[in-house]
Amino acid sequence: xxxxxxxxxxxxSYLPEEGGAPQLAVDGVSxxxxxxxxxxxxGASGSxxxxxxxxxxxxxxxxxxxxxxxxxxxxxxxxxxxxxALMFQDGQLFPHRSVSENVAYSLARSSKTVVANRVxxxxxxxxxxxxxxxxxxxxxxxxxxxxxxxxxxxxxPRLLLLDEPLSSLDRELRERLAGDLRQILASTGTTTIFxxxxxxxxxxxxxxxxxxxxxxxxxxxxxxDVWRHPADAATASFLGxxxxxxxxxxxxxxxxxxxxxxxxxxxxVAEDGPIHAxxxxxxxxxxxxxxxxxxxxxxTLEAVSLGEQRFTAGHPVRLRLDETATARIPVxx
Amino acid sequence: MGGDRHSVTSVRQARPAPGTILAIVLGAGVPLxxxxxxxxxxxxxxxxxxxxPDGVLDLSGFADVLAxxxxxxxxxxxxxxxxxxxxxxxxxxxxVAHVLYRxxxxxxxxxxxxxxxxxxxxxxxxxxxxxxxxxxxxPLGFLHxxxxxxxxxxxxxxxxxxxxxxxxGSAWEGLDGRQEEAARxxxxxxxxxxxTVTLPRLAPAIVSAASVVFLFCSTAFGVVLVLxxxxxxxxxxxxxxxxxxxxxxxxxxxxxxxxxxxxxxVLLVAGRLRSRSGAEKGRSTPVRPTRAHIGTILVTILVAAxxxxxxVNLLLRSLTTKNGFGLGNYLALGTTGSHNALVVPVxxxxxxxxxxxxxATALSLVIGMSASLVLSxxxxxxxLRRAITGLDGVLMLPLGVSAVTVGFGxxxxxxxxxxxxxxxxxxxxxxxxxxxxxxxxxxxxxALNAIDPRQRESAAVLGSTPWRVLRDVDxxxxxxxxxAASGFAFAVALGEFGATSFLSRPDRPTLPVVIYRxxxxxxxxxxxxxxxxxxxxxxxxVLVIALVERLRVGTVGTL
Numbered sequence: 001x002x003x004x005x006x007x008x009x010x011x012x013s014y015l016p017e018e019g020g021a022p023q024l025a026v027d028g029v030s031x032x033x034x035x036x037x038x039x040x041x042x043g044a045s046g047s048x049x050x051x052x053x054x055x056x057x058x059x060x061x062x063x064x065x066x067x068x069x070x071x072x073x074x075x076x077x078x079x080x081x082x083x084x085a086l087m088f089q090d091g092q093l094f095p096h097r098s099v100s101e102n103v104a105y106s107l108a109r110s111s112k113t114v115v116a117n118r119v120x121x122x123x124x125x126x127x128x129x130x131x132x133x134x135x136x137x138x139x140x141x142x143x144x145x146x147x148x149x150x151x152x153x154x155x156x157p158r159l160l161l162l163d164e165p166l167s168s169l170d171r172e173l174r175e176r177l178a179g180d181l182r183q184i185l186a187s188t189g190t191t192t193i194f195x196x197x198x199x200x201x202x203x204x205x206x207x208x209x210x211x212x213x214x215x216x217x218x219x220x221x222x223x224x225d226v227w228r229h230p231a232d233a234a235t236a237s238f239l240g241x242x243x244x245x246x247x248x249x250x251x252x253x254x255x256x257x258x259x260x261x262x263x264x265x266x267x268x269v270a271e272d273g274p275i276h277a278x279x280x281x282x283x284x285x286x287x288x289x290x291x292x293x294x295x296x297x298x299x300t301l302e303a304v305s306l307g308e309q310r311f312t313a314g315h316p317v318r319l320r321l322d323e324t325a326t327a328r329i330p331v332x333x
Numbered sequence: 334m335g336g337d338r339h340s341v342t343s344v345r346q347a348r349p350a351p352g353t354i355l356a357i358v359l360g361a362g363v364p365l366x367x368x369x370x371x372x373x374x375x376x377x378x379x380x381x382x383x384x385x386p387d388g389v390l391d392l393s394g395f396a397d398v399l400a401x402x403x404x405x406x407x408x409x410x411x412x413x414x415x416x417x418x419x420x421x422x423x424x425x426x427x428x429v430a431h432v433l434y435r436x437x438x439x440x441x442x443x444x445x446x447x448x449x450x451x452x453x454x455x456x457x458x459x460x461x462x463x464x465x466x467x468x469x470x471x472p473l474g475f476l477h478x479x480x481x482x483x484x485x486x487x488x489x490x491x492x493x494x495x496x497x498x499x500x501x502g503s504a505w506e507g508l509d510g511r512q513e514e515a516a517r518x519x520x521x522x523x524x525x526x527x528x529t530v531t532l533p534r535l536a537p538a539i540v541s542a543a544s545v546v547f548l549f550c551s552t553a554f555g556v557v558l559v560l561x562x563x564x565x566x567x568x569x570x571x572x573x574x575x576x577x578x579x580x581x582x583x584x585x586x587x588x589x590x591x592x593x594x595x596x597x598x599v600l601l602v603a604g605r606l607r608s609r610s611g612a613e614k615g616r617s618t619p620v621r622p623t624r625a626h627i628g629t630i631l632v633t634i635l636v637a638a639x640x641x642x643x644x645v646n647l648l649l650r651s652l653t654t655k656n657g658f659g660l661g662n663y664l665a666l667g668t669t670g671s672h673n674a675l676v677v678p679v680x681x682x683x684x685x686x687x688x689x690x691x692x693a694t695a696l697s698l699v700i701g702m703s704a705s706l707v708l709s710x711x712x713x714x715x716x717l718r719r720a721i722t723g724l725d726g727v728l729m730l731p732l733g734v735s736a737v738t739v740g741f742g743x744x745x746x747x748x749x750x751x752x753x754x755x756x757x758x759x760x761x762x763x764x765x766x767x768x769x770x771x772x773x774x775x776x777x778x779x780a781l782n783a784i785d786p787r788q789r790e791s792a793a794v795l796g797s798t799p800w801r802v803l804r805d806v807d808x809x810x811x812x813x814x815x816x817a818a819s820g821f822a823f824a825v826a827l828g829e830f831g832a833t834s835f836l837s838r839p840d841r842p843t844l845p846v847v848i849y850r851x852x853x854x855x856x857x858x859x860x861x862x863x864x865x866x867x868x869x870x871x872x873x874x875v876l877v878i879a880l881v882e883r884l885r886v887g888t889v890g891t892l
Contacts, residue, residue, distance in 0.1 A: 015437070057518050078625075079517040080526075092515040096533050105529075106519040155520055 004191060005056065005159055006032045009065035012048075012055050025051040027215040028065070033159075033208075038185055038192045040206030040223070042199060044238060048215040049195045053161050056193065057086045069158070085157035089164040091148035093136040099123070099147050100132035106155035122150040125184060142173045149181070153188060160185075162194035166201060178204045199239055203227070211235050230327055236261035241327060242302045250297035251275055251321050259329040264290060266325035267303035273320035277303070279311040293317065356799070357707055357717070361724055364704035364770070371763050372731055375742025376593075382745060383586030398587040404571070408591065411567040414482070415551035418489040419543045425490065425636050426497025427539065428629035434502035436626060437619035444637070445499075446882050451640050452495040453878045455828025457845040458867040460559025461852055462643035463488045465650050465864055472646055482565055488556045491643065493549055494636060497542040504538030505531075510617035523625060544603035551595060552735035555830040555845070559852060568592045569737045573834065576741055586745075589738045596734060644871075651868045654861060662858070662865035671857025675847060676839055679866050682847040686827055686870075689843060693765035693826035694819055700766065701773025701818065704728055706807065708774065709781035728774055731767045736831025739764055744835055758841060764832035769822035776818040780811050813884050820881035824874045844870050 010029045013022040026048040033039050043049040054060045056067055058079035067074050074082060085106070093102050100119045107115045123129055126146040131139075136147060145165060152160055165181065166174045182205045185192050196202050202209050203223050210220040211231070219231035230236035233244040241261035245251075248260040251267075252274050267275070269291070277293040280300065284290075288306040295301055303319055311317065383394055398404055433445050451459070465471055467479045478484045508531070516526045554569040561570060568588050575585040622630060654661035666679040675682075708725050712718060731739065743760055784806060792802045830845040837846050844866060851863035 057514075059514050059518070079514075080520050080522055083520070084518060085520075086515070086518040088511055088515060092509075092511050094512065094516075094530060105516065105521070108521075108525070151519065161518075 003070055004032065004034050004037070005193075006068050006071075007052075007056070007065070008068075010052065010055060010062055010067060011064040012051050012060050013063050014051070014060070024215055026055065029212075029215075029217045030065075031210055031217060031220055033191060033193060035191055036189050038182075038194070038205060038207045040202035040209045041193060041195045041212055042197070042202045042209055042238075043195075043212035044197055047212040049212045050163055052212070053086070053163055053193065053195050056159075057084055057161055058082050059086075082159075083155075083157060084159045084161055085152040085155055086161040086163065087145075087148050087152040087165055090168050091144045093144055093148055093151070095135075095137050097136070098132065099128070099134050099136055099139070102136055102147055103132075103150045103154050105151060118154065119150075122154055125153070125188075126150045127180070141169050142177060145169065145177065149184070153184075153190065158191065160190045160192045162192060164196055165194060167196065167198065174198075174201070175204075181205055211238065213238070228327055230261060230329055232329060233259060233261070236327060236329060244329065245298060247298075250295060253321070253323075256328060258331050261327040261329055262301065263325040264302040265304045266322050267293070267301060267319045268322055269303065269305035269309075269317050270320040271318060273318035275319040275321065277301075277317055277319055279313060279315040279317055281313060282311045284310070291317070293319070295319075357710065357712075360703040360707040361720075364700045364707075364728060365724065367700050368727055368731070368767075368770075371743075371747075371767055372734075372739065373727075375746035376734065376738065378746035379586050379589050379738065379742045380593075382582060383590050386583060394583050394587050398584045399591070404584075404588070407566055407568060407571050410565065411551050411569075412595070414485065414489070414567065415547045415553075418486055418493065418550040419547040421486070422490050422493045422497050422546050423539060423543045425632065426494050426542065427501055427535075428632035429494065429498040429636050430502035430505055431629045432622075432626070432633040433498060434506045435617070435619055436622045436630075438622055441619075445502075446879070448495050448498055448637075448640065449878065449882070450495075450644065450875055451491050452493070453824060453828075453874055454492075454871050455830065455845055455874060456492075456553070456555025457559060457830050457848045458647075458828070458871045458874075459488050459492055459643075460556045461848060461863055461867045462647040463491070463556075463560055464852065465860075466643050466646050471650075480560070480564070484560050485557055485565055488560055489550045489553060491640060492553075492556065493546045494640065496546055496549070497539075500542035500545070501535060501538045505535060506617060506619075508534055508617055541603060544599055548596065548599050548603075551599070552592070552737075554735065554737050555849075559849065568595075569735055569831070572737050572741055576744070576835070582745060585741060589741060592735060592738060647864060647868060647871070651861070651865045662861035663869075665858045665862045666865055666869070668858075668862075670851060670854070670859050670862055672854065672859075674851055674854045674859050675842075677842065677847075679844070679847055679851075679862060682842050682844050683866075683869065685841050686844040689762050689765065690823050690826035692759075692762035693769060693829075694822045696762060696766035697769035697773050697822045697826075698815065698819060701770045701822075702777060702811075702815065704770070705774050705777040705781055705811075706803070708778055709784075709807075711786070725774075729771050731771055736764075736768055736829065737835070739767060740832035740835030743832070758838065760836045761833055761843070762826070764836055765826035765829045766822075768829055768832065769825050772821045772825060773818040776821060777811050777814045780814040781807060784810055817881045817884045820877050820884075824877045824881075827877075828870065828874055 008030050010026055011024070012026040013024045015022055029048075029052060031039075041049040041052060051060060055062055058074065058077065062075065069082075094105070097105070100116075100123070103119045103122055104115050107118060110118070119132060120129075123131055126149055128143060128146050128150070131143070131147070136144060139147065145168070149165070152162075166177050169177065178201050185205070194205065206223055208221065209223045209226045211218050211226065213234060218235055219226055221229075227239060230239050230241065236244055240263060242264045243262050245260045245262065249255060251260075253260060267277075275295060277295045280292040280294055282289045282291045282305075285304075288304060288308070289310065291303045291305060291311060293301055293303045303317075305311070305317075384390060384392060386394065399408075429448070433441055433448070454462075463484055464479065466473050467476065467484050468474060469479065471479075478487070512530050512534070513526050516530045517523075521529065551567065552569055553567060554573070557565065557567050558570050558573065561567075566574070568591060572585045572588050572592070575581040575588065651662055652658055652660070666683075669675040669678055677685075704724065708721055708728075710721065712721075743764060747760065789802050789806050792806055793799070797805060828845060829843075830849070833843050834846055834849065837843055842850070848863050848866050848870070851859045851866065855863075
């Protein structure tokens with residue numbers, strides 16, 4: 001008997017629009033989430049993460065496996081009785097209702113004053129005081145997503161599901177809202193699963209991260225753990241590691257059973273560095289330059305240089321390895 | 334090449350080249366003259382007869398005619414009947430729309446096509462089908478509904494369910510399903526989701542469909558004439574009776590004007606309601622049926638049975654003769670019926686119908702195509718653009734005015750100079766073409782409007798003359814829609830009864846006219862012949878429409 005949500009061996013398929021055989025979107029996924037926890041499902045588009053979220057909400061039926069809450073199976077519980085809330089990527093606000101009517105949608109059974117107070121409280125929470133009477137169509141993208149969040153929180157869902165909540169916004173707004181979101185989720189203590197393809201967003205908001213690829217949950221763990229120890233080469237490259245080496249000996253790393261994943265900043269230009277390489281190209285960045293270098297016995301890698309020095313192709317350089325920007329991937333069994 | 338080069342620049346300049354103006358004048362002129370002579374002039378003379386009997390304004394005719402208890406009763410009956418039919422049809426059509434356009438199951442495309450059959454059946458055929466079902470000795474004769482208000486109501490609903498199902502269904506298909514999902518996930522019950530999220534977005538389509546049904550029912554003629562007997566009727570049948578039986582042309586005029594006013598009012602109200610909110614252009618994925626859909630599925634099955642019953646019965650009855658099962662009724666179509674009911678054999682009438690419908694189709698294509706080409710242009714001059722919008726309105730007028738009014742208008746306007754066509758056989762195809770032109774325009778114009786104007790510009794920049802641009806860009810795109818429009822026009826002309834019943838000459842009747850005549854003299858083989866003739870007419874119509882449906886162009890549902 002476990003608390004919160006448990007997903008066991010979930011499998012979901014869907015029929016393609018124009019007929020044909022069913023396509024498997026989620027295959028054999030298992031995980032759990034504790035009360036008050038924030039879990040990010042991270043994956044490229046088509047990895048099955050949104051389908052998984054829709055299945056939890058009850059919008060997709062499972063072909064196999066179970067989804068249960070506090071130990072009881074949800075298979076026969078219809079969407080509206082699950083007590084969850086789902087916020088869509090593009091908000092899906094009701095255009096024929098005002099901001100406060102949208103927020104109050106799930107509060108239909110309460111008295112007028114209770115509703116009014118609760119709506120005001122929620123609009124304050126998402127920093128939209130006084131927006132209640134506006135038309136939702138007149139709001140900016142960021143404001144619409146805030147209203148959608150307030151609407152989802154209004155029902156005090158026992159589980160909040162967020163489907164790419166920030167990805168329709170531009171970058172600056174996205175970064176600001178990610179911080180706000182984390183704070184709102186923490187202050188309301190809402191158990192949350194959110195789906196994203198943006199690793200920095202996952203890192204900024206979630207306690208734990210699950211990485212999905214091709215319908216499978218390939219890795220699940222504390223956010224920082226997942227970054228330090230990607231499960232395999234594909235996951236590593238999805239998480240921003242630019243190269244994965246099967247042998248790391250030429251870089252001066254003691255042999256181990258597995259592969260070494262490098263972030264671009266793992267190799268740094270240093271006058272007394274032990275690694276000899278030749279520059280292939282360089283492009284300036286704010287803090288220096290990003291290089292493509294040829295390391296003897298390894299091949300083409302990325303490296304960074306700090307400072308204003310520029311390099312021409314063929315220029316020999318010496319590099320040092322920053323092991324905090326690397327990850328060791330155990331051999332696939 | 335100098336001339337070509339000149340036309341290249343003229344496309345991009347604000348002022349159209351002289352050739353363009355000529356083309357617009359010709360393209361607009363032909364349809365305008367046609368609609369003017371054969372629609373506006375007859376309708377105007379009809380109105381004139383009602384309010385200007387001796388060249389002086391005199392509204393006493395209104396007082397006279399509208400004060401008759403029979404007239405008042407019929408106006409009330411027309412409106413009440415149409416309103417009730419619109420309500421029932423909508424209540425039945427919306428669940429059918431849900432099943433056919435939101436659920437995913439094998440055969441739904443076939444069902445969507447089948448449900449259209451009642452709508453495309455000629456009105457006289459629908460009348461005969463219900464007579465044969467409900468009359469004494471028929472399968473439902475024990476209900477004693479023949480000649481009752483309920484019988485008319487059943488036939489009107491039968492006729493129009495497809496209008497609601499298709500109009501509402503295609504709108505429903507375009508609604509973004511995630512709005513409903515958002516509501517469900519927020520804890521709304523299925524009923525609340527429908528009422529608060531789906532219905533508000535569906536309302537424009539429902540109102541639009543209901544008003545079209547109201548319009549069709551309030552101008553219903555053939556069905557009511559066949560089923561209503563003497564007690565029930567509409568303004569339409571009354572105009573017919575006043576003209577043909579009582580020769581009260583003034584009374585008929587007054588009723589026609591009343592009718593016109595009702596139609597214009599409905600169109601205005603519907604137009605306002607429709608324009609209030611724009612249609613959504615989303616797409617939704619149909620879902621697999623579950624137990625939650627049992628209600629709408631049941632309604633759909635009942636409606637399907639209701640739609641199939643008269644058709645199946647008509648088919649079976651056509652094969653039943655006094656001597657048991659056989660083709661006797663069809664063989665009798667080579668005769669003039671018992672007691673010499675007809676002037677010509679039924680097959681001859683079918684020949685007339687086909688010839689006339691072909692002529693009407695050709696006529697409506699010429700008029701509708703040239704009108705569409707003009708309507709699809711967007712000249713820069715504001716005056717020209719306004720003129721084009723005006724032309725659009727004028728061409729749609731015949732759609733809103735009943736066929737009986739058109740036929741009646743022909744009778745009183747075209748039997749004196751300058752247009753003395755009374756005895757001419759061209760009147761019938763002209764009247765039928767008039768009814769078909771709006772259909773042609775509504776089928777062809779959307780395809781033309783969808784052409785990116787830059788295609789024409791690039792063809793012109795590459796050195797094509799305006800006529801070649803027309804041939805290479807416009808005509809190529811509309812080939813399929815034109816074919817579909819010909820099918821619609823042909824089917825409509827073939828089944829046309831309202832105007833034709835006024836205009837067809839006794840020695841050259843069309844098939845619907847002959848069927849009506851046969852059912853009016855039901856002795857001997859006549860009823861069986863009427864049924865067999867109805868099956869033949871229905872089969873041709875359904876065949877033509879099925880071919881059109883295969884072209885998959887914008888459909889009747891967008892009427």
